[in-house]
Amino acid sequence: xxxxxxxxxxxxxxxxxxxxxxxxxxxxxxxxxxxxxxxxxxxxxxxxxxxxxxxxxxxxxxxxxxxxxxxxxxxxxxxxxxxxxxxxxxxxxxxxxxxxxxxxxxxxxxxxxxxxxxxxxxxxxxxxxxxxxxxxxxxxxxxxxxxxxxxxxxxxxxxxxxxxxxxxxxxxxxxxxxxxxxxxxxxxxxxxxxxxxxxxxxxxxxxxxxxxxxxxxxxxxxxxxxxxxxxxxxxxxxxxxxxxxxxxxxxxxxxxxxxxxxxxxxxxxxxxxxxxxxxxxxxxxxxxxxxxxxxxxxxxxxxxx
Amino acid sequence: xxxxxxxxxxxxxxxxxxxxxxxxxxxxxxxxxxxxxxxxxxxxxxxxxxxxxxxxxxxxxxxxxxxxxxxxxxxxxxxxxxxxxxxxxxxxxxxxxxxxxxxxxxxxxxxxxxxxxxxxxxxxxxxxxxxxxxxxxxxxxxxxxxxxxxxxxxxxxxxxxxxxxxxxxxxxxxxxxxxxxxxxxxxxxxxxxxxxxxxxxxxxxxxxxxxxxxxxxxxxxxxxxxxxxxxxxxxxxxxxxxxxxxxxxxxxxxxxxxxxxxxxxxx
Numbered sequence: 001x002x003x004x005x006x007x008x009x010x011x012x013x014x015x016x017x018x019x020x021x022x023x024x025x026x027x028x029x030x031x032x033x034x035x036x037x038x039x040x041x042x043x044x045x046x047x048x049x050x051x052x053x054x055x056x057x058x059x060x061x062x063x064x065x066x067x068x069x070x071x072x073x074x075x076x077x078x079x080x081x082x083x084x085x086x087x088x089x090x091x092x093x094x095x096x097x098x099x100x101x102x103x104x105x106x107x108x109x110x111x112x113x114x115x116x117x118x119x120x121x122x123x124x125x126x127x128x129x130x131x132x133x134x135x136x137x138x139x140x141x142x143x144x145x146x147x148x149x150x151x152x153x154x155x156x157x158x159x160x161x162x163x164x165x166x167x168x169x170x171x172x173x174x175x176x177x178x179x180x181x182x183x184x185x186x187x188x189x190x191x192x193x194x195x196x197x198x199x200x201x202x203x204x205x206x207x208x209x210x211x212x213x214x215x216x217x218x219x220x221x222x223x224x225x226x227x228x229x230x231x232x233x234x235x236x237x238x239x240x241x242x243x244x245x246x247x248x249x250x251x252x253x254x255x256x257x258x259x260x261x262x263x264x265x266x267x268x269x270x271x272x273x274x275x276x277x278x279x280x281x282x283x284x285x286x287x288x289x290x291x292x293x294x295x296x297x298x299x300x301x302x303x304x305x
Numbered sequence: 306x307x308x309x310x311x312x313x314x315x316x317x318x319x320x321x322x323x324x325x326x327x328x329x330x331x332x333x334x335x336x337x338x339x340x341x342x343x344x345x346x347x348x349x350x351x352x353x354x355x356x357x358x359x360x361x362x363x364x365x366x367x368x369x370x371x372x373x374x375x376x377x378x379x380x381x382x383x384x385x386x387x388x389x390x391x392x393x394x395x396x397x398x399x400x401x402x403x404x405x406x407x408x409x410x411x412x413x414x415x416x417x418x419x420x421x422x423x424x425x426x427x428x429x430x431x432x433x434x435x436x437x438x439x440x441x442x443x444x445x446x447x448x449x450x451x452x453x454x455x456x457x458x459x460x461x462x463x464x465x466x467x468x469x470x471x472x473x474x475x476x477x478x479x480x481x482x483x484x485x486x487x488x489x490x491x492x493x494x495x496x497x498x499x500x501x502x503x504x505x506x507x508x509x510x511x512x513x514x515x516x517x518x519x520x521x522x523x524x525x526x527x528x529x530x531x532x533x534x535x536x537x538x539x540x541x542x543x544x545x546x547x548x549x550x551x552x553x554x555x556x557x558x559x560x561x562x563x564x565x566x567x568x569x570x571x572x
Contacts, residue, residue, distance in 0.1 A: 110323070184409070190381060193413075234400070237400065
């Protein structure tokens, strides 16, 4: 069937066919392996979920919190594997638990938030490392840290889907309140909304998204998928709905193309996805029509009236 | 409910922040309904803290606050209070337009999905019209001038249709023309029965349009009509010893500010 498709290029437009043939091969050939089909659509799905949340995380200024939650899930994953429970459950409990502890320590001490976050998440992470090296289980520390979407198991796919769909549904239903909470929590309170509930809602979807992305990007790089698409989009537009669309587009493109590169070049999947995302971010940073570095430079040289 | 329970009643409020800073001590005052009341005091004297306590953003260590006879929480749920924040408290780079911000004033009336209905759109359009921001409704909020920013957030408060409107330092960083325009809008809102409380450290302007004044420095030092409150003794008690000439307070009688309709809504 693949050959039939390729041969259609040879018919009316032979030259184009010759040019497209290698690209076509490059795209089609991996799809003959079942694990690659799975890896591509799972990473595309993860790309959508992360991109949607990243808009809120970027605007709320919670990037460091995302980093914290992703590291804090490690002991949860190890314990879950050791007890034969779904990894997503352990990861969510420990990730969310860490944010609750961060909130408590911040309110109970005179420390600034970044110090509290730094102390708590590294503590959780270290505890996870200790557990992973002591508890006898078949958990591969390398896969937790760096992801393993090419070797994702059916049960892991199901957990990824459940966590991802839950995230998307919660954000879809609460999107306007969450945006108001990011923009002006005082006004949210003044009109009688429960801001405490919204704080924990956003933290739970953050933890859920990290669970979603764990198998694809791994703990170390999850934060990039949670921040970079939103940050890229934020440089390109002043409208939130456009920001969402751009964020999802750059994220899905990076995830799919990154998975291809990972296959063809035999490189880390999470790594190649995040490198692509960072390249798109760099392009946006330099060439963005309004907020790009080039534009800003031109604006400075030409005084306005 | 008797009418004298309307307005804002502040009884023995003390607020201590988590760094053990005592921002307010035993403050009591009463904001009469249907008036414009100015809250005056030095920076760090607790103006913002009192505002934040009335709005329910800060919980007091002791004391009680009632808005039109209701607790702060009930007042929030019933959309009794609107708040116009200080310019410094807003993220002007946030990707929202003027119309988006004004629509946020209507969220309390919408269902959980916050899908605006016909009445919500009408109120937003009317508020934008009244503050003269219709032409700027699609602008991202950071692309506005200082005065336009204030008017956008005033429009949000108006769209909320709250009986009580609090404005935190509404005249900071705006030119004389915009200040006059905001004052005109506030006078209109008072005529419509709204209760307005605003904080400022601009003493000269307050005596021109505030019916009543509350002097605050850690606690309420004086309150009453602006004419009786603005005495040299009260002001030096509030601000320490300042020369009266720098304040220029009592030249214009309160309530005498001309409510002109010509010089609004044109830009």
